[in-house]
Amino acid sequence: MSTLRRITPALILLILSPLIAEFLLGDFNIRQLGYLAIFIPLYGASALFIREITRRMKRGWPTMLLLALVYAFVAEGFVNQTLFNQNYAGQHLLAYGFIPFLGTSLNYTIYILSLHVIWSISTPIALAEGIAGSRSKEPWLRNWELVFVGVLSLLGLAGTTASTIERFHFVASIAQYISVSVAILILIFLAFKIFRASNDTETDIKNDEQLISKAPSIWIIFIVSFILTTAFQVWFHYAPGHKLNALLGVIVFLALDILALMLFINWSRRVDWKTQHIVAAATGAVATYGWFGLRRLLVSGHTALGVPTTTIDLVGQVMLLLAILGMSYLALRRLRN
Template sequence: MRTLRRIAPALLLLFLSPLVAEFLLGDIPVTKVAFLLFFLPMYGCGAILVREIVRRTGRGWPTMLVAALAYGVLEEGIVTMSLFNPHYAGEHLLAYGLIPAIGMSPVWTIYVLSLHVVWSIGTPIAMAEAVAGDRRTTPWLGKVGVSVVAAFFVVGVVVTTASQLATEKFVAAPGQLIGAAVAFVVLIVLAVFLRPVAASRTGNAPSPWLVGVAGTAFALVFQLFDRYGQAVLPAWLTTVAQVLLWAGFLTIAAIWSARGGWDGRHVLALATGAILNYGWIGVLRVATGGVIKPLQVTPADLVGQVILVLLMLAVIAWGFRRQAAARELVAA
């Protein structure tokens, strides 16, 4: 029982990552929850590995985000190769902003890698750490546990790659795969050398409510660029807007998080904004039948999607209560 209690946050993260990444977004209807078993090894174990390695080495969120970006490059550049496949999942994801010389679209590259950094990895980790209470920044697994998770992650990478090759019938050019591999290694090296941000002696962190509003606004604008930018903006302008949006958000987050009083409530507030945005997109996609092909939507799927959003909000509320209790414990 003691062991189960110790690893409980990791088990929560194991399920949160694929649920947010694929189901909350509306890619897969909730009624097809059996697909979750396919996603657990790569998404869930990948998120746990990122989190455990970062926390076991005493690093913070800058390292976490870089490691999450490395995960995104691995999945989209090497495993699924969606960064280079012009007809991935039966869509034309590279048509908007395609650069023929490299066979990539910067719009799609920035967008899909951002999905992994913010939603597939970052947000589930923030939620699970908040629920962990006073164990928010401590390791949850021992060496054996991390080794088991790493083994399942490798299995997930192999199985997902084989599945993609069988279904997509696409293999990226050698230069593209080499470039993705180099980017992955560079990001891992960068993550290794990043150090925690020292707290500032001037100023206090803003209210978690303000942080949550800022995070919600960032996620909303980012998603609106994806949904409607192509209809009204040239691809180069959308790319510039994506870069500026990220630069602005990271600058503000870096300033705020270095101030005194920044804690798990603020990180969870940012995650709340991410969940709210995925929530409305997922409900809209299911309501309009926009799930991945060839899956079909039933009336029960829309109900299930709403229930999933409410479930995610319940986890967030639980996390805020746990963080409040942790603060009271420290104050006492």
């Protein structure tokens, strides 16, 4: 196998992760693609490193999701510090449900951590593994390549941290840093000690289950994923916009997360659960980001960071969504073949 063919899924993941995380959502427009030079180390290298470590240690999606949550805590607790900065980019992200004792908002914390787990890390990994076809569970990188990706990720995280502190002049307290560090250590322990190594097909938790029922069709998986992720995104803006009780906001966020986990854990134990189902779930999340990002550019007339929208941006946004959906279709075809 040629080197290019071997690393093609890894290269796709490097680019796909930042495209979904920042551009599909409408944080940046198509004319700002030059920012990929910053976002590939920050998002792509991190997603690829998480994926490679998980597959090298023969773990499955439970480990992958926990490591994605580790990344989320690093990104928002240490790097951007949005978990604690009440005036990050002038957005007042913590205003809804802010708890002075904790110095954060549980509403925003649940939202932004889920955002990274679902869209920044898990969705692009699922699509890249689907495109890899029969190599979806195999490591894609040599040892030195993995080290390079790990260093690239650290540089991206460190560089963004320095830039964020310089730009917003905010540094979290020692207690806040410690709380994030403890959460990260617990998650890493759970990722590698609770879920054991396995050569099974899809997930670690599948081993001890009696495989009887059939999994839903990929269309059902797609629709459920789309509905749940759309509800999650809509609720984040609806609840504070209508000044609903902040505790209710937290309860609904948790209910959506728990419902999604319960459904997909149950389905993943079914006899015919395959990588196609994971790709279908990821495609549902892509569709949610797609319509939400396009709506943002259309209705607000600018990106999330205030850059005015042009016709080129709208066309580019549609083309980006179609391109990523095309990757999903390609992944499903390769897996079916």
